[in-house]
Amino acid sequence: MGRYRHLLSVSLAVTAFALLFASCSAGTSDNAGTTATSAVTPPPTQMLTLATRPQKILELMKARGEQDEAKPSLKIVSPGKDAVINGSKVEVKLDLSGDLKGYMPHKDPATGKGNHIHVILDNQPYEAYYELGQPFELRNVVAGKHTLRVFPSRPWHESYKNDGAFQMVTFTVKGGGDASKPTTTNSGQTMANNNSGATPPPREGKDVSASTAGEVDSAKPLLTYSRPKGEYKDADADPIMIDFWLTGAKLKGDGGEYRVRYIVDDDDPKFVDKWEPIWLSGWIGGKHTVRLELLDKEGKPVENGGYNTTSREISVVK
Numbered sequence: 001m002g003r004y005r006h007l008l009s010v011s012l013a014v015t016a017f018a019l020l021f022a023s024c025s026a027g028t029s030d031n032a033g034t035t036a037t038s039a040v041t042p043p044p045t046q047m048l049t050l051a052t053r054p055q056k057i058l059e060l061m062k063a064r065g066e067q068d069e070a071k072p073s074l075k076i077v078s079p080g081k082d083a084v085i086n087g088s089k090v091e092v093k094l095d096l097s098g099d100l101k102g103y104m105p106h107k108d109p110a111t112g113k114g115n116h117i118h119v120i121l122d123n124q125p126y127e128a129y130y131e132l133g134q135p136f137e138l139r140n141v142v143a144g145k146h147t148l149r150v151f152p153s154r155p156w157h158e159s160y161k162n163d164g165a166f167q168m169v170t171f172t173v174k175g176g177g178d179a180s181k182p183t184t185t186n187s188g189q190t191m192a193n194n195n196s197g198a199t200p201p202p203r204e205g206k207d208v209s210a211s212t213a214g215e216v217d218s219a220k221p222l223l224t225y226s227r228p229k230g231e232y233k234d235a236d237a238d239p240i241m242i243d244f245w246l247t248g249a250k251l252k253g254d255g256g257e258y259r260v261r262y263i264v265d266d267d268d269p270k271f272v273d274k275w276e277p278i279w280l281s282g283w284i285g286g287k288h289t290v291r292l293e294l295l296d297k298e299g300k301p302v303e304n305g306g307y308n309t310t311s312r313e314i315s316v317v318k
């Protein structure tokens, strides 16, 4: 009882302080307050600059011990290579091995963060898969040929880039893909609630958008877009990391001849010549497009099933 009273008095004090502070600042900066909230202010121009690896991540790395030197190796147990799956639900089962140095996917319930696997159906944005002990369900997968790409990732979504970390498989969905159509709209958008009152599925999974595989040749150079993705808020939006996976191609700065070109919004193209994440700062609030492309030594896009040029829309909330 005493503890609750203490908490109550603390929260009252915090509230009182906040109110006091709010009224003070409103009283002393009338002009600043009104202009800043104007909805018709023209958007400021965005000037992105390369940033160093954020201090916050350096500290996380330190706290993780040797984990960032791990060489996690993945195996796609299911779906099998060229498997034919009846029905719209595809169970992804992975086997993690290799020199893990303590690396283990798991979501910390307290922070909602942790090591995880990036799971990519066709060329859709990745889904995060945390608990490998049970399968990850790709739901509402439409009939046709599909690709699945997976690779291990850190809590801040930077991928492991060692040999064996990346795996890809092609499979086919038959029949059931169309039966699940009522849960998706014509455009492939997933309806908000497709469980018709049933309890939500206990497994990790995702109602995926409608897509089929590109004509990808896994023996050819392949760029797999990973980050950025989704929404970035406040401190997480400055800087924002660009990260990707590369197979069958070595970049110029790593002794090869390929380049990765990135274009943000309508900015001039920029290049990544070493296969490592980069961080960009200077984002303004709103929606942005990030496009990654794999280029050959002549500077021409390398074609591989359409996957080597990928654009994603992200949103920055500030």
Ligand SMILES: [Cu+2]
Pocket (backbone or CB within 6 Å): 116, 118, 128, 153, 154, 155, 156, 157, 158
């Ligand atoms: Cu991630």
